[in-house]
Amino acid sequence: MAHSLSKSRIAAFEQCSRKLWLMTQRPELAEENAGTRARFASGHVVGDVACRQRPGGVMVEADPDLSAALRQTKQLLADGHNGPIFEATFRFEGVLVRCDILERRVDGSWHMVEVKSSTTAKPEHLTDLATQLWVARGAGLRVGAASIRHLNPAFRLPESGDLSGLFVDSTQMEAIEPLVEERGAVVEAARMVLEGAEPSVVPSSHCSKPYDCSFRTHCLAGQPSAEWPVEILPHGGGRRLARMGYTDLRDVPAELISTPGHQRIHRATVTGTVEHDALGAQAAMANWVYPRIWLDFETVSEAVPQWAGCGPWRQVPFQFSAHIETAHGVIDHVEFLQTDGADPRRACAEALAGLPAQGSVIVWFEKFEKDRLAELAKDFPDLAMALASLRDRVVDLLPVARDHWYHRDQRGSWSLKRVLPTIAPQLDYASLDVKDGAQAQDAYREAVAPDTSPERREELEEGLRNYCLRDTKAMIIIAKSLSQDNFANLAH
Ligand code: SF4
The missing domain is CATH 3.90.320 (Lambda Exonuclease; Chain A)
Incomplete structure (x- = not known):
């Protein structure tokens, strides 16, 4: 049939x-x-x-x-x-x-x-x-x-x-x-x-295009697995090597790796030695001015906008964490979180405008925070000057880490969650209730739902606060560690 x-x-x-x-x-x-x-x-x-x-x-x-x-x-x-x-x-x-x-x-x-x-x-x-x-x-x-x-x-x-x-x-x-x-x-x-019988298609880039396939575990189980697969080279760098028959990055001769970024990953993977350039990191951060404001947003994004002025999929900040370092090692913490279900933008913008009017604003992947600050400035002209000032002072820790640190456990990624465990394993995200941005959005949606009990809302708020705080604390620790001469040898 x-x-x-x-x-x-x-x-x-x-x-x-x-x-x-x-x-x-x-x-x-x-x-x-x-x-x-x-x-x-x-x-x-x-x-x-x-x-x-x-x-x-x-x-x-x-x-x-x-x-x-x-x-x-x-x-x-x-x-x-x-x-x-x-x-x-x-x-x-x-x-x-x-x-x-x-x-x-x-x-x-x-x-x-x-x-x-x-x-x-x-x-x-x-x-x-x-x-x-x-x-x-x-x-x-x-x-x-x-x-x-x-x-x-x-x-x-x-x-x-x-x-x-x-x-x-x-x-x-x-x-x-x-x-x-x-x-x-x-x-x-x-x-x-x-x-017919089950086709023997080998998992590859098609497994996530156009949709993430839900049979990955099954398909990968039948595949020969490499401890350090060539696919960890970012931006598709491993595809050419896979086509040449290589599966483990350690088996690839160095002369086949062409870009400096891939060469670092290859070197660290083969030798197991951390690639750390403390002097370079110090130079990259030398102009970051005190008070240093270590800032991170959490946002919610909905297909159908619910607040005036928002369009489809607008990233609306409902939370931020800011560690304010007035002098080396002297740090205060400021945070904002709104979970009453009302539009959080105005209160968030006001809290941001209350951050120090001088000093570098340090983030991880600057485009995200800069875009949110620009959107809030457009929403609230009376706060635009303060928000634009914050935006103008944003500096990015991500490229500093990318250019001056690589541990092979990062497996080709410089996301904050991949870098932190290689520097401060005790601060891993695994112990937190909220472990990533997607879970933060889920927690927020549950917290604002009208049928969520006050007790549960408090629990969710605590999870959100701990998560966002961890992000800014992680940045401080990473920056400090990257600047420290010989840190890689002391820590590993
Ligand atoms: S994971 Fe899905 S898309 Fe990939 S090979 Fe298996 S069935 Fe095909």
Whole structure:
């Protein structure tokens, strides 16, 4: 019997034949990660808003099953329903699709709309739309237009909370016709995969493009593993070496490594010796002026903006930690955290404006903090001067670490969380309740939820405070250690 397929299974097949096979034959091996869950959650929120913006629409329910959805769709069309239809369901050649929105056009044909939570139409969206169009047409629907309805990057929520203008249609009818043409062959190829044994596709860069695959653990388990895989070379530096047959970086001759950055990583990995240039680090930080303000933000970013003036996916700071070092080793701590669910920007901007008006502002990866300061300055003109002054004084510790420190346990990364354990292992993030930025966002969302108890909110706040404080403390320790002559030899 031919395997039935769906839009998501065809999309999986187009990413990787093994993914389709595993999804269908061994779904229990999937491991959902936080990123996938967050992507689905924002997709649902955006989909709901898109439907609410089309009043008079009818939702096709898959209750008790998809056969009911097929019947209801058929009935609505037979009855000459003129308003929008949500989740209209069609089957053709054993492929079942549910269309986000169908809208009647003046000529009586239908406008097929696929709603996305991104701010652009992406190639993978077009193949999804093409699959839907192929199926709906095959099932007899007259489709006159097909669009990706994505978030409008220029949208800013007005005071009224009015979401009209949140979406923009990217019309794709002509662009997807070649993709529609090839759907029959794609479906046939997908079926052949399902009739065979598990494909022996080797995990590679395709496993995260366009979506993170949830079968990585399973696929990697069957792979020969290297202790120091060549892929730790950043910016795809290991791909060429992998193609040449190398798996472990230690086996690669030095003359095959071309860039100075990769050469350092290679050297440290082969010898196990830390690469540390204390004099260089001292020189790089020599002009950082006291009081030194060690600053870090935590932000929340939502597809559908909730506060006036914000656009889709705006990073809104709800917390910061600032260690203020008035003289070498003399340090105060200032922090801000708002978890009452109200717009935190004004209070955050005021607290920032209260930081010292002189001195260097030290961050890790300056673009992020500079962008947040610039956005807040634009939001609150009365505080703009103080915020612009902070922004102008930002200096970045990341390139100092990148250029003057490498321990092979960083495995090719200079993220704060990778560098810190190589310098101060006792300050690792593993012991914290909130361990990274994604968990901080989750904790914030739970804290502001109306049904969260005061006790739980306090717990979450404590976790957030400890996490953000750890980031700024980590910067101080890293800077101090990098400047210390002979630190690498003393510590390792
Ligand atoms: S982990 Fe990679 S190789 Fe394995 S199924 Fe997913 S995409 Fe395919």
